[in-house]
Amino acid sequence: MAAKKNSGKANKPDLKTVSNSSPKPTAEEMLDFYREMLLIRRFEEKAGQLYGMGLIGGFCHLYIGQEAVVTGIQSVQEEGDSVITAYRDHAHMLACGMDAKGIMAELTGRKGGYSHGKGGSMHMFSREKRFYGGHGIVGAQVPIGAGIAFGHKYKEDGGVSIAYMGDGASNQGQVAETYNMASLWKLPVLFVIENNRYGMGTSTARHAAGDLYRRGEGYGIPGEQVDGMDVFAVRNAARQAMDYIRGGNGPYILEMMTYRYRGHSMSDPAKYRTKDEVSEFKDKHDPLLIIKEMMDKEGIKEDDIKAIDKEIKAIVNESAEFAQQSPEPDESELWTDVLVSVEGDK
Numbered sequence: 001m002a003a004k005k006n007s008g009k010a011n012k013p014d015l016k017t018v019s020n021s022s023p024k025p026t027a028e029e030m031l032d033f034y035r036e037m038l039l040i041r042r043f044e045e046k047a048g049q050l051y052g053m054g055l056i057g058g059f060c061h062l063y064i065g066q067e068a069v070v071t072g073i074q075s076v077q078e079e080g081d082s083v084i085t086a087y088r089d090h091a092h093m094l095a096c097g098m099d100a101k102g103i104m105a106e107l108t109g110r111k112g113g114y115s116h117g118k119g120g121s122m123h124m125f126s127r128e129k130r131f132y133g134g135h136g137i138v139g140a141q142v143p144i145g146a147g148i149a150f151g152h153k154y155k156e157d158g159g160v161s162i163a164y165m166g167d168g169a170s171n172q173g174q175v176a177e178t179y180n181m182a183s184l185w186k187l188p189v190l191f192v193i194e195n196n197r198y199g200m201g202t203s204t205a206r207h208a209a210g211d212l213y214r215r216g217e218g219y220g221i222p223g224e225q226v227d228g229m230d231v232f233a234v235r236n237a238a239r240q241a242m243d244y245i246r247g248g249n250g251p252y253i254l255e256m257m258t259y260r261y262r263g264h265s266m267s268d269p270a271k272y273r274t275k276d277e278v279s280e281f282k283d284k285h286d287p288l289l290i291i292k293e294m295m296d297k298e299g300i301k302e303d304d305i306k307a308i309d310k311e312i313k314a315i316v317n318e319s320a321e322f323a324q325q326s327p328e329p330d331e332s333e334l335w336t337d338v339l340v341s342v343e344g345d346k
Contacts, residue, residue: 061087144163163189
């Protein structure tokens with residue numbers, strides 16, 4: 001699977017850049033991927049509703065449209081792998097197997113949330129699921145992801161660190177520094193650039209020179225640009241990248257060409273793009289639409305799809321009910337989780 005050659009056109013990268021060369025997906029795989037992506041889509045839609053009702057405070061960044069990226073990558077992860085991402089993080093938590101109820105409770109600032117109601121939308125963690133955030137500082141998660149990869153290498157546990165970032169974060173100086181150290185030490189880290197074509201409201205044509213997946217070439221890091229709206233194209237590229245990393249070859253970069261249908265955050269009206277542009281992606285490149293067309297050609301029964309739709313609706317509704325019924329954290333929580341005491345310290 002060869003990397004796309006640099007066209008010099010950062011403003012309009014080709015969507016179809018990595019072909020689906022793996023064996024034809026089975027009906028079971030299609031249904032599994034459809035379920036995972038639908039859970040993310042419906043969960044994010046419900047989160048948007050709760051935000052509009054005033055039940056979610058602060059910032060809230062939705063993942064609607066980008067579901068194929070995290071779903072495809074998660075499908076090739078192994079038990080001991082770790083994940084870290086930025087503040088558009090709800091989907092990554094769901095993909096890691098974290099409970100929708102705990103995630104929604106955290107969004108609403110409730111005690112039943114993964115960070116006990118103190119992290120909110122942008123700062124959630126699960127040591128059990130090896131999910132390390134949720135980070136609000138643009139690009140800050142990338143060097144931390146390399147640090148996690150260093151831990152995997154030091155312990156010789158065979159794990160890989162998957163560090164997600166957006167196209168805007170890819171311009172941060174600390175990302176270039178991280179590429180250098182990760183390559184120098186051959187760290188087991190997969191850098192995933194979720195290129196949704198806008199760094200907040202600024203298009204990649206205005207903020208990023210060249211193809212982002214080639215930013216690692218000077219450090220000897222291979223990379224590819226992938227159709228991030230096709231879950232099977234994502235899976236195939238991710239499998240190749242993870243095999244390369246697990247082989248002891250060091251880091252790899254995947255630039256996922258994707259798209260978000262909502263604004264940068266819930267407070268962003270997204271007036272910097274046209275309705276026709278958004279409709280183009282919804283009508284022709286939507287990840288759920290793509291997989292539904294595949295399932296239709298495969299002859300998968302409509303009843304099987306409806307059963308999944310019903311299951312996901314119940315899970316999401318239950319998470320919203322749990323969140324609203326869970327109590328807010330006690331005032332004493334202001335003084336917890338701010339200091340780690342090591343045995344023997346005075």
